[in-house]
Amino acid sequence: MIQIEDTLVSLEVLDRYFLCDLSKCxxxxxxxxxxxxxxxxxxxxxxxxxxxxxxxxxxxxxxxxxxxxxxxxxxxxxxxxxxxxxxxxxxxxxxxxxxxxxxxxxxxxxxxxxxFPKPISCHLYPIRVTQYRDFKAVNYHRWSVCKVAEILGKKERLPVYEFLKEPLIRKFGEAWYKALEKCGEEWKSQMEE
Known part of the structure; x- marks a missing residue:
């Protein structure tokens, strides 16, 4: 988990891949x-x-x-x-x-x-945000329906947080997303070492 402001973000948001493949799903x-x-x-x-x-x-x-x-x-x-x-x-x-x-x-x-693009929970999917008393949990949600999106995302090397840039900014703001992006870059460089 990483903390950005009042959110705890699952590492899966950084290291999982995702790209909707509407023609298949x-x-x-x-x-x-x-x-x-x-x-x-x-x-x-x-x-x-x-x-x-x-x-x-x-x-x-x-x-x-x-x-x-x-x-x-x-x-x-x-x-x-x-x-x-x-x-x-x-x-x-x-x-x-x-x-x-x-x-x-x-x-x-x-x-x-x-x-109004659509409800934020739809816009953010496969990320789910859960509000707790003192923080929000930002988690990657796995669902068999979206297996083809995981496969295409991996092929294109598109991390979940990059795929969801627009809705993440909509939900949390530009500064929050920039902090997440920085964490993603650091995470990627650690994985490549």
């Missing part, structure tokens, strides 16, 4: 799992705000779920998470012509319709 991280994506309290208003912009990209079933229970619910662990359709798809998923599952929020963001 088909976006299953937005479909598989026990519940929806974890949400920060401040994100609920953003999800409601972006909803009219993405409504037509959502499936009829997703719209039905949102009309009945809203954009989020409290899961079995007591966390606020995105609503899901039939125990699978996040309500914010949409599919492209190749059958790849994508995020309708991210699509709207890339089209310049909103300044």
């Amino acid at each position: 088909k976006g299953m991280c937005c479909v598989e799992g026990d519940s929806g994506a974890p949400l920060e309290d401040s994100e609920l208003a953003k999800l409601r705000e972006v909803l009219p912009l993405i409504w037509n990209d959502l499936s009829p079933k997703a719209r039905e779920v949102i009309n009945k229970q809203g954009v989020a619910y409290i899961d079995e662990e007591g966390d606020t998470v995105t609503s899901i359709v039939d125990g699978e798809d996040c309500v914010f998923t949409c599919y492209d012509a190749d059958g790849n599952c994508k995020c309708a929020i991210e699509k709207a963001y890339r089209e310049g319709k909103t300044d």
Whole structure:
């Protein structure tokens, strides 16, 4: 573990490799799992705000779920998470012509319709951040769905923290990321010795 400000960062964030390979995984991280994506309290208003912009990209079933229970619910662990359709798809998923599952929020963001890229837990994946009383734990999360991303990341020699530069800066700030980058460079030089 390394400490940066009020975070403890797992060394796996520095030494594991990751690069999404959508052509192989088909976006299953937005479909598989026990519940929806974890949400920060401040994100609920953003999800409601972006909803009219993405409504037509959502499936009829997703719209039905949102009309009945809203954009989020409290899961079995007591966390606020995105609503899901039939125990699978996040309500914010949409599919492209190749059958790849994508995020309708991210699509709207890339089209310049909103300044909200997507929930931070989605943006940061495969990193999970857990808030404790005195610190935040920043951990790499392994999931069989993302095995192809680990393989491609290793082939391209792209560490997790470099793959997630934009969302890490979004979550923790530029100075924090620069400190992480420095740790990553030091870690890499130690591994090469």
